[in-house]
Amino acid sequence: MQNQDDIIFLSYAREDQDVAEKINKDLSSAGLHVWFDKESLLPGQKWKVEIKRAIRECMYFIALLSSKSVSKKGYVQKELVEALDTLDEFPELQIFIIPVRVEDCKPSHDKLQELHWVDLFPSYADGIQKLLSVFKPIQAEPKTVSELPLFSADYMFDSIPTVEINVQAPKTQKSVKISAVIDTGADISVISERDLEKLGTNLPYSFVKVVDITGQQLRVRTH
Numbered sequence: 001m002q003n004q005d006d007i008i009f010l011s012y013a014r015e016d017q018d019v020a021e022k023i024n025k026d027l028s029s030a031g032l033h034v035w036f037d038k039e040s041l042l043p044g045q046k047w048k049v050e051i052k053r054a055i056r057e058c059m060y061f062i063a064l065l066s067s068k069s070v071s072k073k074g075y076v077q078k079e080l081v082e083a084l085d086t087l088d089e090f091p092e093l094q095i096f097i098i099p100v101r102v103e104d105c106k107p108s109h110d111k112l113q114e115l116h117w118v119d120l121f122p123s124y125a126d127g128i129q130k131l132l133s134v135f136k137p138i139q140a141e142p143k144t145v146s147e148l149p150l151f152s153a154d155y156m157f158d159s160i161p162t163v164e165i166n167v168q169a170p171k172t173q174k175s176v177k178i179s180a181v182i183d184t185g186a187d188i189s190v191i192s193e194r195d196l197e198k199l200g201t202n203l204p205y206s207f208v209k210v211v212d213i214t215g216q217q218l219r220v221r222t223h
Helices: 013-031 047-057 076-086 124-134 134-138 152-158 192-201
Strands: 008-011 033-035 062-064 097-101 162-169 175-180 208-212 217-222
Touching: 008 047, 008 076, 008 208, 013 033, 013 062, 013 124, 013 175, 062 076, 076 097, 097 124, 124 134
Parallel strands: 008 033, 008 062, 062 097
Antiparallel strands: 162 175, 208 217
């Protein structure tokens, strides 16, 4: 199930559907979650309600601009107004609305003119790369535990580079050399069970079932 906080809403006029489909395909291929009406709306849903909800809850709003869309009356303007209202709720320096021009045109809304836009012309490839650079934080976000591949903890510590550090065991008060994986960007640190035994600790634990790279199912104690 997609997290709404990771979704990029793609707004476009019907006349620009071909380029919108191309953008949707390229962003989706990069592993991003795009709210694209042709694919995201389900049969029977109240589309106006769903579109408004998606705009209010998405992380980014792409406003696809062309000479047709900036002067056209229709629901695309309502989407833009909804996004501009939502923009007021964001911190001053946070990116939310991203104007993307498919041709030389001037946004009709004053607030859009204050935002730096991406041009998909004369080079679509250059434009899409600039667009993707905005979404790097989404792509770099660590996966949740349920999304990570399962593995044997002992195999992990035997297979990747480690450093040896000295840790003073709480019970024996003697220094014990253990292997540790150093990751300054991690939210948690992991230590293998065999090293915990060296330290003589009695930390709370639970059991989880994991599968190592050979396909063998293991029951591993986690702390």
